[in-house]
Amino acid sequence: MRWDIFCKVIDNHGDLGVCWRLSRDLASRGHQVRLWVDDPSALAWMAPELGGPGHPGIEAVQWPTDEQPPAGGWPSPGEVVVEAFGCELPAGFVAGMQRSNPPRWINLEYLSAESYVERSHGLLSPVFSGPGAGLRKHFFYPGFTARTGGLLREPGLLNARDLAQADDATRAQRLAALGVPWQPGQRVVSVFCYPGAPVQALFTQLARLSTQTGGADTLVLLTPGAATAAVNAASQPPLPGLHLHALPYLAQPAFDTLLWACDLNIVRGEDSAVRALWAGRPHIWQIYPQDDGVHAGKLDAFMARWMAHWPPDLAHTTRALWHAWNGLLPAGSGSDGGLDAELAPLATLWGPATWAQWAAASRESCDELARQPDLVTQLLQFVTAPG
Ligand SMILES: Cc1cn([C@H]2C[C@H](O)[C@@H](COP(=O)(O)OP(=O)(O)O[C@H]3O[C@@H](C)[C@H](O)[C@@H](O)[C@H]3O)O2)c(=O)[nH]c1=O
Secondary structure, eight states: OEEEEEEOOOSTTHHHHHHHHHHHHHHHTTOEEEEEESOGGGHHHHOGGGGTTOBTTEEEEEOOOSSSOOTTOOOOOOSEEEEETTOOOOHHHHHHHOSSSOOEEEEEOOOOOSTHHHHHTTOEEEOOSGGGTTOEEEEEOOOSSTTSOOOOOOTTHHHHHHHHTSOHHHHHHHHHHTTOOOOTTOEEEEEOOOTTSOHHHHHHHHHHHHHHTTSOOEEEEEOTTHHHHHHHHOOSOOOTTEEEEEOOOOOHHHHHHHHHHOSEEEEETTHHHHHHHHHTSOEEEEOOOOTTSTHHHHHHHHHHHHTTTSOHHHHHHHHHHHHHHTTOOOTTOOOOSHHHHHTTHHHHHHSHHHHHHHHHHHHHHHHHHHTSOOHHHHHHHHHHSOO
């Protein structure tokens, strides 16, 4: 099928990250994708293959405006039109959807573990006015349960992960390919975060833990942006036991390789958070902060699902750590010991026995999610069903 996917970059990289990943997944299954994006600049690092002969099956195009439609006019829409995250489609393009066999029109929504997702997934949103009047649009909600649209998980992803995680030699080789010098025995932590995350406290805590446990150093891999900025701003002397390594922006598949090679992944937003789930390793999620504070409920909803079958003590400690990383300490928690103290749950999790428990629980939750059909498989069923 031919797909038109429309993406508006609101901020950061998640909108484009999700749309690019969706496009790649569809193209790998033989579909033709035209990805319309208003600010394609991040594709230069996220999808460097587009700079060369391109990606078979995907054409990334700058989103023109109605005032300045494409030279030669709007092209005929494909069989499926995806409006990512409720971005408004150009009127000229929508006018072209008015035909005897109109395209399936999908509004792909943001990911949430909250219960409204099951109620809203698949709902019809009839269009009553404007150039799309009379057309039928449907909501498609990604999610974590059987009654949602699932999560992006390309065919073969988990096999590739298992190969990458097979042994130390493979791990060292994959990290070396990313320019990362890793010594077996070192614990590796990746950090992708928003400004305001307690990165300095993390460094202090990790250095203390590394020297306490007698020898096993920690290698911290910092992604561009807030994590790297925190290091640059630090005037502290090097911390014993801790090795900080700044990464460049990686192409999306290389970013996966990074997450697979780490013992602990600290991720943010939407897309990298899902990739950390598929890594099957312990992770900490910094949720996208919203002014009205609704992100706190979203974070708790996800933790309740992800940790549903974990031993209670492990779930309790991990939740405390995630809350602290997100600056969401429960009122009355009494934590007045500064950020180092707030990240104290990490010390509990770092111990060998608890760490093994955390790793096993993360892998089990990942395996459970992987038993659900992935998002593209579900989306294909949805758009080919009569509707
Ligand atoms: C650091 C890095 C990221 N990436 C990719 C992974 C993801 O596709 C993308 C980052 O997107 P996210 O993880 O979603 O985090 P994010 O914070 O960048 O994105 C978003 O979060 C959403 C919830 C908001 O609604 C969006 O508006 C946006 O803020 O960048 C790489 O490919 N290489 C890299 O080196």
